[in-house]
Amino acid sequence: MRALAVAACAVLLAGCNGGTVDRHALTNDAASVDSMACEGALLAHDVAHGKTTVYFVREQAEALRIQSSNLANALAKRKALVSIEQKVRAKSKDAAKLSATLQRLRDHPSDRGVAASVEQQLKKLGGCP
């Protein structure tokens, strides 16, 4: 039982993502924003080239939109070290912009023109290779 309790505490600790945003957390959150932007760009690329389905794009873009929107809210509200607070708030704005761009893709899942424009915006936002 003791081992189970220790394991449960460790699991809770591992999943904990609150508290003050430090440099390490900011680096991770920034990487998440970039990753979501690059995934959105790939999704948009596939729409622009007719390589995907409407349902898939709608649902996948929505999942990414919700994730980026939650991250934007968290970065806007959470306490941050004074030395990096500006960067944290700037990253929150990036995440919010990402969320809005993904919303466009979600609302126009078969529009190749919109997809091409979304792809360019997201590539720039995420600094995708």
Next chain:
Amino acid sequence: VSKLLGLSLGILAAIGGFVDIGDLVFNTAAGATFGYQLMWVIPIGVVGIILYSEMCGRVAAVSGKAVFDAIRERVGFKAALGALVSSEVVNLMTLAAELGGVAIALQLLSGLPYRWLILLTVAAFAVIIWVTAFEWLERIFGYGGLCMLVFAVAAVKLGPDWTQVGKGFIPHLTQNNPTLYAYFVIGLLGAALTPYEVYFYSSGGVEEAWSPKDIGLNRANAMVGYALGGTLSLALMIVGATVFLGHGISPQHLGTIALGAGDPLGKIGLLLALVGILFAVGGASIDTVFSGAYNLAQFCGWEWGRYRHPKGAPRFAATWLVLLVLAMGIVMTGVDAVALTEYAVILSVVALPLTYIPILLVANDKAYMGRYGNGRLANGLGLVYLVVLAVVALTAIPLMVLTNVGQN
């Protein structure tokens, strides 16, 4: 001819049924994070599951008893209770993650609301399990899961650097993140050696009334089926490395994995990937729910088995129904299926020695197995794996905490 046919069908089902949500998540994420550097872990996991599944199948064929029956009989009540509790907790988490995975795949195919699809999935599984014969359950989902081979086609089409792929089979680390690297090693091993697979495999052997005559068939099934199934894991890692690492993507959704086949192969590739994920994860859900019911019924000495009508094994039937409902309750809370998968795989790693030590003991017991007991090779390899599993089990939770569940 009928034996050959049986073998071919079994192998096909094993290939299609090899990959579950844990393999999907960990293999793709490992490729997206470390490229081809972790390829070497997959053969180690595959050899381990072949080794212990073969032992389980042999025990079932010789004694007519499934693993948990034998564990209870040979290692005593307390040790068996420990194995039961740990396996049931991990089973339930895995089942919830798999049900969530099925609902996500259906949502990506149909656009219908996620929670309605969870309800539909659970209701459909309850009906399918109730009315479908055991061998057909295995075959339907195994053959459907063969659509996952689209990832092998995608891996080839993507044209990876095969020299680098080859170098991945030699353990090495070129990036400066040994903790995260170790976390993925453990996750990949845990995903390949998930306890429910051996429990299900051995109980299935009893359900199909294997006898010592079937030992050769069991061996071929385990070796060829799992080895070929392991190539799907390799393909997923190559896709992860080529598509996601190349585009700077760290996959956090099940749909992202399908995107890995859709990008090189277009709409057909995407649809095959989604259908393959649906059947592979659906088949794993059924394996998991049965595994949970088998374990409890065998531990308690109840009548069990899908070959019996539910009226002939009412507590067994009630157990799998309750497990389905409990898992549905977990996944309906909105918990993220991919995150739940990671927790389930890492916790299953902690429980691995509790599963595999009794199997080795029973398969090596000459009084129990007679002339079909383990030979030197099986015992030697079995012991080596136990040492590896003990190290892995001890380090799993610290690594999960240190890497923030792989988020670094």
